[in-house]
Amino acid sequence: MREFKPDPVIHPHDEEFVPLEGQTLYVKKENAAQGKYLSTAIRDRMREDGKRFWAGDNISDYLADSDKEQLINEATAAFEQVLDTLLIDRENDPNSRGTARRLAKMYFTEIMEGRYEPAPDATAFPNDSDDRYEGMLVVRSELRSMCSHHHQPVSGVAYIGILAANKLIGLSKYTRIAQWCSRRGTLQEELCNDIAREIMKATGAEDVAVYIQAIHGCCENRGIMAHSSLTQTTVLKGAFQTDQSTKKEFFDNIKLQQEFAPR
Ligand SMILES: [Zn+2]
Numbered sequence: 001m002r003e004f005k006p007d008p009v010i011h012p013h014d015e016e017f018v019p020l021e022g023q024t025l026y027v028k029k030e031n032a033a034q035g036k037y038l039s040t041a042i043r044d045r046m047r048e049d050g051k052r053f054w055a056g057d058n059i060s061d062y063l064a065d066s067d068k069e070q071l072i073n074e075a076t077a078a079f080e081q082v083l084d085t086l087l088i089d090r091e092n093d094p095n096s097r098g099t100a101r102r103l104a105k106m107y108f109t110e111i112m113e114g115r116y117e118p119a120p121d122a123t124a125f126p127n128d129s130d131d132r133y134e135g136m137l138v139v140r141s142e143l144r145s146m147c148s149h150h151h152q153p154v155s156g157v158a159y160i161g162i163l164a165a166n167k168l169i170g171l172s173k174y175t176r177i178a179q180w181c182s183r184r185g186t187l188q189e190e191l192c193n194d195i196a197r198e199i200m201k202a203t204g205a206e207d208v209a210v211y212i213q214a215i216h217g218c219c220e221n222r223g224i225m226a227h228s229s230l231t232q233t234t235v236l237k238g239a240f241q242t243d244q245s246t247k248k249e250f251f252d253n254i255k256l257q258q259e260f261a262p263r
Pocket residue numbers: 147148149150151152218219
């Protein structure tokens with residue numbers, strides 16, 4: 001289990017702050033006295049720090065593992081209200097009994113997990129021997145995400161291209177990083193940028209490309225109801241952007257992969 005790190009900005013021993021009953025979180029005295037919701041207390045702290053907490057942002061520094069259960073309880077109560085307002089009989093309808101909790105849990109531990117969990121551990125190995133790998137690496141990662149606008153599923157694949165730098169990470173780490181970025185409320189354009197940035201961070205490489213092909217539930221199940229619509233986005237960094245042959249090699253690799261295993 002991850003240990004909770006008190007925020008250095010708000011010093012926990014400061015007189016102003018006290019632990020919230022049964023929680024690891026320190027909140028302002030007046031809030032604790034009011035028995036404020038944990039979610040409200042966390043939001044207050046993020047606002048105070050100027051920390052952005054949009055649907056696609058990771059906020060794992062602001063909550064401990066032990067806080068999750070309480071947040072799920074709070075979200076369950078809120079989803080119960082939503083179901084009541086939708087006039088769904090959650091007491092007698094056997095299929096709707098427990099739905100509020102299922103939704104709350106699903107948000108925290110599945111479809112938005114990438115907001116609440118720290119970055120996957122991607123240990124890097126040096127790539128500095130005499131016969132070091134100098135070529136291009138293209139990894140295909142399956143993606144499951146959801147759009148911030150409608151909370152509808154987004155599913156597809158990301159092709160991550162990289163020119164070997166001084167560090168190498170395990171092949172599965174590319175997909176772990178891509179999935180960590182996508183398990184949030186996202187826009188495909190932003191997701192493409194997020195994956196490129198995190199891969200650059202983990203590998204120290206400057207030459208990185210990300211191409212995503214995905215279908216969006218919000219276009220299939222509602223709105224334009226287009227079942228075969230496909231959205232493609234590309235982010236090119238370093239040589240992938242400046243060197244035409246590198247860019248071509250990347251897209252040729254994607255074509256080969258798609259021939260080998262069409263999605
Ligand atoms: Zn949408």
